[in-house]
Each structure stands twice: as structure tokens, then as C-alpha cells.
Amino acid sequence: MKVSQRVKEVPYSAIRKLTPYADAAKKSGKKIYHLNIGEPDTRTPKEFFEAVQDFNQDRVGYAPSKGLLELREATSKYYKDRAIAYDAEDEIIITAGASEALVFALIAVTDLGDNVLTCNPFYSNYYTIFRQIGIKPQTFDTKVEDGYKLPDYETILNSVNEDTKAVLLSNPSNPTGAVYTEEEIRRVARVAIEKDLFIIADEVYREFVYDNKEFMSFAEIEGIEDRLILLDSISKRFGACGARIGSIASKNKDLMTEIVKLATGRLAAPTLEQIGATKLYDVQDSYFKEINEEYQRRRDCVYEELQKIDGVKTYAPKGAFYVMPELPVEDAEDFAKWMLTDFDLDGETVMVAPGFGFYHDSNVGKSQIRLAFVLNCEDLKKAINLLKIGLDEYKKINS
Template structure:
């Protein structure tokens, strides 16, 4: 039986595609440090469980397709702390940020339309675009420039009659870039001048280091009707498994129409929404501690990478990822070899090949993405093992 062209054209996630090899390594008794995935080991705040335990109804009913009131109100309160004002009708709860992005693309694009994305980008953007039958048009950002945006003309040169939006992650996954106010202003000017949407994936706004200033797209008050915000509790509260996100916009037509998509999947899980609504009561000290922890991990990872001969890596300023260029020909072959043929003291590491984070053919082949979600001691051990592995691999491939 023939399967759809759509599903056959989609790529497997470079973050997860090597999981079978990791599973086999574990069966052989090898411990695997997961540097491939942004799964925090930070404890989820107790407020989440508190909210879940408050559920006492005898029937677990459908929720409203837009989301339950208490959760929407908690998000409104949260955004006020960031000087962002939303009304209830300007927010729709989604099954994670993933559904928010997919719904946004489906609401603003017809099949064959285009969205402009800086590369490297979060690999699942490709998957969401494929499902929506939308084409990703990339423009390149470079490690030597800290993955900051290029000149305005380079971005606008990608705009065609089919362009509907610019999609950016800020802070960036997989690069760790934090866009300056001038960069966000430039993006806002581009969408204003060309009647486009700006899809702002701001999931990592809490994770900005080195005392840098964070600028939300929603601070550009002259662009509010063109901004579509995507957000999630997954990384902010280390609650990835809850699958609670949102899409929000001041554009009334967009919010009215996107609700149709929410209605097709009926609702987001009720108990998880109730639990997430209580996260607003998380003490501010939680975020101070978590940010300090990630900044320490960032420093550890960059210190070790900087010691490895031939590795090119800019120090990330936000989120908890980094793209590293290795002195090898193929990052995916190296990542697979780490799991199939290498171990040091019965331990190895799992990384994400970076080629899948690019849309331009040939880019990222000798790069990997690393996540620093491991605790400091585990991260130090993992990075030592990665250095030994790379030295071993290079000696083997030179033979």
C-alpha cells in the first residue's frame, strides 16, 4: 500500500533518530549521557503537583477548546510580569508549543506558501511545515557572528509573493543566540513593510545569561497585530511531559479563526491545565536558582569544548543548547559511532547531528548540537568522554 508523499518527504528528528542505537548500547551495559535532547533534569516545581492534587471532580470532562479559565488567567498574570498585556480572548492553550506552531502555520498559510526562518533552526519547524504543506525558506546565520541576524537586505531578499511569515526562536534553539533590541526591531520593520506575520517562539525567555537584556517581539508596539506568540511551560518549569503551551496574538481575526483548529482536537488535557495554572504561584527564587544552574552548566560545556583541538564553538547567550563545528567530515556518522562502537569505562555520549537543523543542503554536516541539561558533575564527565571519543574517532578515520 502506498503512503502519502507528505509523510515520506518528512525527515526523522535528528534529535531522536539515533535513539535505537542508544537503546542497544544500554542493553550492552553502557551508560549513555544524553546531550542530544533538551530534557531538563531540574525538578518540576511542587506547585505543579499541588495544582494536580486539587482535582476532585468525579467525572473527568472535556475542557473548553480555548483552554480553561484559570490557566488563561495565570498566563495573563505571568505576562504582566514581563510588561506584556493580553486579554483572555487573545490566548489559546495548546498541546505544547509544538501544536501552537503547527496551528499558526495552518491558520496563516495555504499549501505551497512560504515562511522565512534563520538557520540553523529548531528541527521540528521542518516537520510542522511539512504537515502544513508549507515551504521553509532559510537565510543563514553564522557561528563566527554568534548566530545573530544578517543585514536586513539579506532577509528581505527571501521574500516572494508566497511569503506569509518570518519564524524565529528567541532565545534560539539550537544556537543559544539572544537577539538584540535592534534585531527584534529590524524583524518588526520587515513584517510591517511587507505585510507579513512574525511568529515569535519565546519559550526560552527565562534563560538569558551574562546580564543581557531580553527583548520580546511584543515590545514592538507598532507591530502587535502582526505578531503571533508561541510559548510553553516545558522548559520554564521543567515540565516537558505536561504538554502545555499556547498561541497568543493581538490580531483578533487570527485568534478567532485559529480556534477552529483547537475545536478539531476538542481540548487540551484538563488535569494538566489545572496543574499548570498553579505554576504561577512558584516562588521567584526557583527561577533565580535555575538560571544560575544553567549558566554554570553553559560555562562548563563551553570550557571543555574550547579545549578540544579543532572545535569551533561560540559561547551561547541563552536557552541551553550550543552548535559546535567538529574537525571531522560527518557529524551523523560520528554520533552513530559514539553509540555503536565507542565507550570509555562503559560510558558514552549521545549528540544530535546538526545537519537536520538546516534547510540548505550541505550545511551543518560536520556540526553537532549539544544540550547542557545534565547536572554539572554528569556534564563534566560527559564532556571529558566526548573529547576522548573525538580524538579516538579522528585517529581511526585518518588510517
């Protein structure tokens, strides 16, 4: 018996790759500040738990494959309040997180051997899903020097080849925190029209946009309705990662008919979590405002502290809760591992995600790391200071 080549080609998650070293460090008594995983530490609104506690049936049955109508309606209203029209009846399907929504979208628009255009660096789990379903990424580069803005029209256009079926972007971006301007989004839309591609817009971080900037969704652009597939999730929006509830929305009726088949094949998304998620949409906008302000404070902290480290190339991320700086080291993965195995200050150290795993066919990420600012400001300051001291020591040892 042999495991498949397909599964062998799935890489270890860039975010969790160093976990065995972190486990060993914890066992030896070290305290680790986790900046490697983007799981918000903010509370899930009580509406979720109340709704689940109020469940009074004697059986947890399957929900409809398309999702509970109440949740589809709540999602549709959420969009409507943001000037986006998706009908609850046949334009929204509830999924097990945005992750499942992405699997459905990719299966629905690609065949084996096709590719999907995205930017370097990209959310590393995209790669796992690409390999799972037998497709490849096709990439264009974005750069730390300009805060990972999208490149010009020609660069994006010329990255498309005959096997490209869709362009996929996370906006606001995981891993870079870039938030694309209206002009950048229109540029991508123009390429998609020119090359007849689907647009898969992963907008799970839409609430996390800073400096009073307005977020512009692909769904606000006219003329691409038929080619747009919008992925969404309650994971980050309501700090409810463990509920595993997301959605896929599209105005393309043929496409949605096919996706219903995929949804039916996996029966349903979790029932109780859908009931809880429906009530989450009752929370006041003040909830989003409070969370947004907290993350902006964290963004400011991280940016300020990173600027104090010699030789680090950084920028102020405009959204999400990630920043992807470049360190003055040749191999950031080795450094990140060393921080866990060989370094501590008074028994404390930091875990970060090496940048390499967020790139395809590129070595640029070798000197980069991704930091998730999901800790309070005080802890973030301590963590970045540990990074600074660790970096000094590491450079001395390796010079």
C-alpha cells in the same frame, strides 16, 4: 495501499535519529550521557502536583476549547508582569504545548505551497510541522563564527519571496542558544512590515538568558501588534515537558477568531494538566532565578570544556540550553553514530544530535552537532571529555 508521499517526506527527527544505536549500546551495557535531547532535568514545582491531587470531581471532563479561564488569566498576568498586555478573554488560547500552538499559527497564516521564513539552523521539529501541513521553509543563514547572530536587513529582506507568509524565530534559540538583541528583533520586525508578513515568535526559552542580559520579546515592539503571534509553553519554563501545555497569543482579533475554530476542532487541551499549570504561575520569581543560575553554570562548564578540544569552533551561547559547535570532522552524523557503536571509555559514551538535520538546503551543518546542557556540571564535564577523547580516536581512524 500506499502510505502518503506527504508522510514519506517527513524526515526522522534529527534529535532522535540515532536512538536505535543508543538502544543497542545500552543493551550491551554502555552508559550513555544524553546531550541530544533538550528535556530539563530540573524538578517541576510541587504546586503542579498538589493542584492535580486536589482535583475532587468524579469525572475528567473536557476543558473549554480556548483553555481554562484561570490558566488564561494566569498566563495573561505572567505577561503583564513583563510589560506585555494580552487579554485572557480573547487574546490567549491554551494549546497542547507550543508544538500545537505552532501548528495552529501556521495553518492560520499559510496555504498549501506557501513558505515561512526562518533562519538556518532552526529547531528541527519545525520542519516536521511544515511538511505535515504542506508548506516549506525559506531560510537565511546564521554562522557559528559569530554565535549565530542574525544577518543584516538586506539579507533577511532578500530571503523573502512571493510565497512567504510569515517569519518564524525561536528566541532564545533552539538549536544555537543565540538570544537576539533589541536591534536584531527590530530588524526582523522591519522586514515583516516591509513585506507584510506575520511574525511567529517562539519564546519558550525566555527564562533562560544568561550574563544578566535582559530578554527582549517581540511583544515589546510597537507597531507590529496585529502581525505578531506569540507561542509559549510551560515545558521548559517549569520543567514540565510532559504536561503538554502551551499557548498562542495575538492581538489580531480576526486571526484569533480563526484559531478558535482550530482549537474547537481538537476539542480541548488536557484538563488536569491545565489545572496544575495554573498553579505553576503561583511560584515565586526565586524559582526562575535558581534555575537560571544553574543553567548558567552548566553553560559555563560546557563552553569551558569545549574550548579544550582542538579544532572545535565554538562560542558561549547566551540563552536556552543548547550550543551548536563545529567539529573538525567531515561528517558529524557518522561521528555521532560511531560514538555509540564503536567507542567507549570504561563503559561510558555520549549521545549528541548531528547538526545536518537542523538546516534546510545547506551542508554547513554536516560538521556540526547540537549539544543540550541538561545534565549537572560534573556529568557535563565527563561527557565533553568523552567527546574529546572520542574525537581524537575517530580522527586517527579516519585520517
